[in-house]
Amino acid sequence: MSSVATWPSQAENWLDQRGKGAWIAAMVLGFIFFWPVGLALLAYMIWSKRMFKGCNKRKHFHARAHGFQSSGNTAFDAYKSETLRRLEEEQENFEAFLKRLREAKDKSEFDQFMDERARKARETGSGDPVEA
Incomplete structure (x- = not known):
């Protein structure tokens, strides 16, 4: 049983x-x-x-997955800690860069939409029919 x-x-x-x-x-x-x-x-x-x-606990997961337990060698532990900190910082910077890139692309697409809309409004205002 x-x-x-x-x-x-x-x-x-x-x-x-x-x-x-x-x-x-x-x-x-x-x-x-x-x-x-x-x-x-x-x-x-x-x-x-x-x-x-784990949806918003990525850093905690990485800490567990990469084993922040001591190796017994303080020099290596310091090196590992600094390297992981630097990599996390680079990842955050890259994610911020991607966010800015997406925002710039969104703004560009929106500006293009507004320009096309204004162009169609000018064409309609001048008497030329605009196809919908």
Whole structure:
């Protein structure tokens, strides 16, 4: 009877070790083979908040994934810490650059739209019909 009671927790631990993608794959397979199983997995993922884990916790995830535990060598630990800090800073700078790039593209597209709109308004005002 104990193996029956522990297999769900073993399966849960196994899926947790593989991440959200494994949970989603299990849910999709559940829907494919027997839809109540997929529905049960979806409900469990939402209820246990597994569906939303790590959405805004990227730095915490990286800290755990890259192992900030001490190696025993203080010089190496300082080097690793500084390198990771620098890489995170570069990533933040790159993300800010991409945001500015997207904003500039959006502004350019909006300005183009407004120019075309103004041109059509001038054409309409001069008596030339504008096709809608």
